[in-house]
Amino acid sequence: MRTTRWLLGVCLVCAPASGAQGIDFDTDVAPLFSKAGCNAASCHGSAAGQAGFRLSLFGGDPAFDFRSIVSELEGRRVNHAAPLQSLLLAKPTGGLDHGGGEVLDPDGPAARVISQWIEAGAHRKELRRLERLIVSPASFSVDSAPASLRVRVTAVFSDAQRRDVSDTAVYESHNDAALAVDGAGGVRVNLAGQHTAVVRFGGQAVSFSVSSPLGAEPPVLPASASANWVDEEVNAKLLALRLAPAGPCGDRQFIRRVTLDLAGRLPEPAEVERFVADASATKRxxxxxxxxxxxxxxxxxxxxxxxxxxxxxxxxxxxxAEALYRWLREQVAADQGWDAIARSLILSQGDTHQNGAAVVHRFFPTAREEAEYVSETLMGVRLRCANCHNHPLDRWTQDDYHGLAAVFAGVDRGRVVRFTGRGEITHPRTGGPAAARIPGDRFLAGGADGRQEFADWLTSPANPYFAEAMAGRVWEALMGRGLVSPVDDLRVTNPPSHPELLQRLSTHFADDGYRLRPLVRLICNSAAYNRGDAPASDAGAADDRFYSHALAKPLSAEVLADAISDVTGVADDYAGAARAINVVDRTVSAPALEALGQCLPGEPCSSAEGGERGIAAQLRLMNGDLMNAKIAAPAGRLHTLIGRGDTTPRIVEAFYLHALSRPPNPVELADWADRIDTTTDPQERTGRLEDFLWALLNSHEFSANH
Incomplete structure (x- = not known):
């Protein structure tokens, strides 16, 4: 056994002021295992633990950790008479073989606190609770990168004690190459931009952000850079990062963009020309x-x-499924508030062939799956991470996860949905029935239908998640990137790029009755939405989240398929639906839609993710019948124009207007004419025109909304 030499002096971080008798397991001892990495997912914090010893992930459950340390292995992990010979200390300090090596300095203050705690009886006294963590500063900027600075972390406890835990906290950067944080809160900013790091202590986690300007000089914002209060928040960030905003997009780009975003279709050429010719200042x-x-x-x-x-x-x-889809259409047509829609989805009962809102209860065979679904689709949080252990990066506990599942445990999921009150959820930690619980808030009285209380809490203006989740989804749909990404992962350790903007959008959404149309109108009328897609500077070219210019949004599989049909003039039949966006049962929709990256039922797809197409989808576009058969169709637009004797320039212009909402520029027109009209063979010319249309429909300009 190595001889331990205690350092002189008292470590404010590790040693309680009241001495060994005042050492608290939850707030003094358990955080030391997090600092040493003992309860990480790769070590004893994994689901199976390591070498027969398991701790809660990142110290999220101190009660479990205490039992594992003191009660398991017949108590042999602690040796009250000779604390330094305890397995709990001898292994991590290198006194005995340890798969993780030496992770605690035997002469360090952490080992001393653990030794004193064991010597004092290894009790769990619960002297205080950790109420919150404060990182100072929580956000800051530096003039340029690279730069160095330091953050301080303060733990606030229930006994009014405030302790500097900067040396004991655990730091994790979202991007180590851009922002490096050492074990004592020293921060190194390596790259310009806005970066985030997470701080963990005592089972809680917070984040801080650091920004460094991307541009060299502060931009001068023209009058066109601001149209409503949305732009106040966006422009404030652009000024801080020295990003010049792009000017407004042209009329042709705007009508294509907004028609795709709001109606899911391409504008007709006649619509485009009327809009371009309109001189009204209010036409947009x-x-x-x-x-x-x-x-x-x-x-x-x-x-x-x-x-x-x-x-x-x-x-x-x-x-x-048809009943649910029909009910949803009625809600959207009536501009029903999202709060009323959510309440109906949670509370509805009855015959699901007549009451569409009740159908969601039939999506999943178990209440646990429904709880995960509700938390993600209506709250915008990933509660499923708290199934096996407390959420490692958020406030959610196993009680929250299984408690919400218990709210739905009494639902009969047959064709006629009804609440029976029968059924229970087994809590994996206790082995007994889980008590129904509103996540992060309170337990509910047993025996009652807890869905009503949950629906009241969910849609309350005081709930910080409900409005933010939907406002964030709408913003992502229109702007191409969420203020929080992924959009269904709201948590303190995944902060929004523009927190004040998200808060104001959420308040506006709630104040307007949670209706979609006012929120969409507000965003679409902003200067940020109206910007062109060409960056105004070299620095702006690196901007993929601050909205200095419009981001290209890949068309979803359904919108792209409909656009191909509209341009070629050849419609599809999707199991009776004329357009892909009207397909109800996507499990039996055309295989081509799946190949285009269609979001299948049961998958949590966001706007940013749903339109991404991999190699298989791109090959399908290039070589599959989805496109080629329509191009070659005798009754399609191309062969109709060829048959009536239109010139190559007229055909090229017609398809540019249908597909891109703009005419070809002189260089494009001349290039296509050179490629197509260098043959006198009608059949060869037809083949070249088909190749032209194929190339146009495979272009990025066509398959994305710019």
């Missing part, structure tokens, strides 16, 4: 209003909500 706002009141908005945003809610055939019952 008027177009937004017209689209918001159109059937196209109702149809497309019903599709978007159905995708968000992962609508599927429950148990192979298409009639139930």
């Amino acid at each position: 706002a008027e177009l937004i209003d017209a689209l918001l009141e159109s059937d196209g908005f109702t149809e497309y945003w019903t599709h978007r909500l159905a995708t968000q809610l992962r609508v599927q055939n429950p148990g192979g019952d298409p009639e139930a």
Whole structure:
């Protein structure tokens, strides 16, 4: 056994002021295992533990850790008579073989605190609770990178004690190459931009952010850079990062962008030309209003909500799925508040062939799966991370996860949905029934239908998650990137890029009755939404999250398929639906949609993720019948134009207008004419025109919304 030489002096971080008798397991001892990495997922914090010893992940459950240390292995992990010979100390300090090597300095203050705690009886006295962590500063900027600074972490306890735990906290950067943090809170900013790090202590986690300007000089914002209060928040960030905003996009780009975003379709060439010719200063706002009141908005945003809610055939019952989709369409058409929609989804009962809102209870065979679904789709949080252990990076506990599942345990999930009160959820930690609980808030009285209380809490203006989750989804749909990414992962350790903007959008959404149309109108009328997609500076080219220019949004599989049909003039039949966005049962939709990256039922797809196409989808676009058969169709637009004798320039211009909402520029037109008209063979010319249309439909300009 190594001889331990205690350092002189008292470590404010590790040693309680009241001496050994005042050492508290939860707040003094357990955090030391996190600092040493003992309870990480790769060590004893894994689901199976290591070498027969298991700790809660990142110290999220001190009660479990105490039992593992003191009660298991017949108590041999602690030796009250000779603390330094305890397995708990001898292994991590290198006194005995240890798979993780020496992770505690035998002469260090952490080993001393643990030794004193064992010597004092290894009790769990619960002298105090950790109430919150404070990182100072929580956000700051540096003039340029590289730069160095330091953060301080203060733990606030229930006994009014405030302790500097900077040396004991654990630091994790989201991007070590951009922002490095050492074990004592020393920060090294290596790259310009905005970066985040997480701080953990005592089972809690907080984050801090550091920014460094991307541009060399502060930009001068023109009057066109601001149209409403949304731009106040966006522009404040641009100024801080020295990013010049792009100017407004052209009319052709705008009408294509907003029609795709609001109606899920390409504008007709005649619509484009009328809009371009209109000299009114208010024409963009008027177009937004017209689209918001159109059937196209109702149809497309019903599709978007159905995708968000992962609508599927429950148990192979298409009639139930149709009822839910029909009900959703009615809610969107009436501009029903999202709070009322959510309450109906949670509380509805009855025959699911008549009451569409009740169908969601049939999506999943177990209450646990429904709890995960509700938390992700309606709260915007990933509660499933608290199934096996307390959430390592958020406030959610196993009590929250299994308690929410218990809220739905009494639901009979047959064709006729009803609350029976029968059924229970076994809590894996206690082995007994889990008590119904509103996550992060309170336990509910037993025997009652807890869905009503949960729905009241969920849709309350005091709930910080409900409005933020939906406002964030709408922002991502229109702007191409969420203020929080992923959009269904709201947590303190995944902070928004523009926290004040997200808060204001959420408040606006709630104050307007949680209605979609006012929120969409506000965002679409902002200068940020109206910007062009070309960065205004070299620094702006690196901007993928601060909205200095419009981000290209890949068209979803359904919108792209419909756009191909519209441009080629060859419609599809999706199991009776004329357009892909009207497909209810996506499990039996055309294989081509899946190849294009369709978000399948049961998958949590966001706007940013749903349109991404891999190699298989791109090959399908290039070589599959989805496109080639339509291009070659005798009754399609291309062969109709060829048959009536249109010139190559007229054909090229027609397809540019249909596909891109703009005419070809002179260079493009001349290039296509050179490629196509160098043959006198009609059949060869037809083949070249088909190649032209194929190239146009495979272009990034066509398959994305810019």
